[in-house]
Amino acid sequence: MTTLIIGSERASTFAQGVRDADPSFNIRTWPDVPDPKAIRYALAWGPPPGELAKLPNLQLIVSVGAGVDHLLKDPSLPGVPVVRFVDEDLTGRMVSYVAANVLYHHRRMIELREKQAARTWEYLAEPAAHELTVGIMGLGVLGQACAKALGPLGYKLAGWTRGPKEVANVKCFAGSAGLDAFLGETDILVVLLPLTPDTRGIITRKLLSKLHRPAILPGPVLINAGRGGLQSEDGIIASLDAGELYAASLDVFSTEPLPASHAVWAHKRILLTPHIAAESDPRAIARYLVAQVGRSKRGEPLPNLVDRARGY
Numbered sequence: 001m002t003t004l005i006i007g008s009e010r011a012s013t014f015a016q017g018v019r020d021a022d023p024s025f026n027i028r029t030w031p032d033v034p035d036p037k038a039i040r041y042a043l044a045w046g047p048p049p050g051e052l053a054k055l056p057n058l059q060l061i062v063s064v065g066a067g068v069d070h071l072l073k074d075p076s077l078p079g080v081p082v083v084r085f086v087d088e089d090l091t092g093r094m095v096s097y098v099a100a101n102v103l104y105h106h107r108r109m110i111e112l113r114e115k116q117a118a119r120t121w122e123y124l125a126e127p128a129a130h131e132l133t134v135g136i137m138g139l140g141v142l143g144q145a146c147a148k149a150l151g152p153l154g155y156k157l158a159g160w161t162r163g164p165k166e167v168a169n170v171k172c173f174a175g176s177a178g179l180d181a182f183l184g185e186t187d188i189l190v191v192l193l194p195l196t197p198d199t200r201g202i203i204t205r206k207l208l209s210k211l212h213r214p215a216i217l218p219g220p221v222l223i224n225a226g227r228g229g230l231q232s233e234d235g236i237i238a239s240l241d242a243g244e245l246y247a248a249s250l251d252v253f254s255t256e257p258l259p260a261s262h263a264v265w266a267h268k269r270i271l272l273t274p275h276i277a278a279e280s281d282p283r284a285i286a287r288y289l290v291a292q293v294g295r296s297k298r299g300e301p302l303p304n305l306v307d308r309a310r311g312y
């Protein structure tokens with residue numbers, strides 16, 4: 001029984017990690033597939049469309065990422081179980097990215113950097129944490145972990161999900177009926193949604209115009225660490241330029257890598273990172289793959305199973 005690692009630039013690193021975790025594992029890295037019938041399991045990020053469909057005995061697909069949009073976009077994806085990567089290490093990285101960016105904009109660092117460049121010594125008024133509401137779109141594994149970390153810093157918390165949810169210390173809103181009320185209370189918007197047909201393109205200038213205007217910060221803030229396909233970059237820039245949005249941290253983009261000519265690079269009110277909010281650690285991926293394949297072989301339930309109809 002062979003496992004194929006496919007669609008990732010880090011395939012050889014993952015392969016080594018799997019060998020370290022379990023030397024008995026039979027591993028191939030795509031395109032080195034002499035016998036497609038031997039492949040039972042696949043560890044995949046963005047495989048070329050149609051490649052997984054060439055494996056007639058495939059039993060399980062393990063996603064290298066927490067999101068699975070890159071897999072589900074393949075119309076020929078075999079109808080076998082898909083599990084996504086859920087891991088403490090990745091969750092911790094996302095929590096630190098989100099907390100760092102919430103604090104950065106709350107303390108007006110983006111303007112203070114401009115003042116430093118201009119050698120200007122100037123006091124900027126700042127709200128206290130308890131005067132700001134951080135609203136998190138998506139209260140799944142990552143959104144809830146971020147809420148748990150931000151609470152003790154003093155922020156008020158809100159969250160928006162597909163179905164109704166109860167999360168300690170978070171004012172929860174759900175579905176399209178709850179969206180405007182959620183936005184109307186949110187000063188700092190954190191986007192941790194999966195990219196699905198329902199969420200694609202959801203972050204528009206119109207949506208951003210519905211955010212609450214904080215009393216002391218110059219305007220509301222956007223932090224998107226979900227997926228680039230969720231947002232309109234033109235809408236975000238228009239919103240910033242019109243003063244409707246104060247600042248944005250963007251880790252993900254509709255085209256990655258972001259073309260060097262894109263206006264986002266030079267925008268003074270955007271803090272840009274190259275999809276690094278929460279990298280998957282190769283050793284953790286390897287351990288996760290070994291554990292999920294073990295469960296599959298033993299016929300046990302698979303945690304973090306993707307609901308293909310829902311898209312996440």
Ligand SMILES: NC(=O)c1ccc[n+]([C@@H]2O[C@H](COP(=O)([O-])OP(=O)(O)OC[C@H]3O[C@@H](n4cnc5c(N)ncnc54)[C@H](OP(=O)(O)O)[C@@H]3O)[C@@H](O)[C@H]2O)c1
Nearest residue numbers: 066067138139140141142161162163194198225226277278
């Ligand atoms: N930038 C990075 O480095 C990086 C790293 C890892 C992950 N990510 C992104 O983060 C995303 C979230 O990860 P996760 O592990 O937290 O996912 P998750 O546990 O599946 O949670 C997804 C959350 O989004 C909500 N949601 C889904 N569709 C919705 C809709 N149409 N309307 C409202 N809410 C909706 C879900 O609502 P319910 O609770 O009602 O189901 C759930 O709360 C991933 O899909 C991935 O795209 C980015």
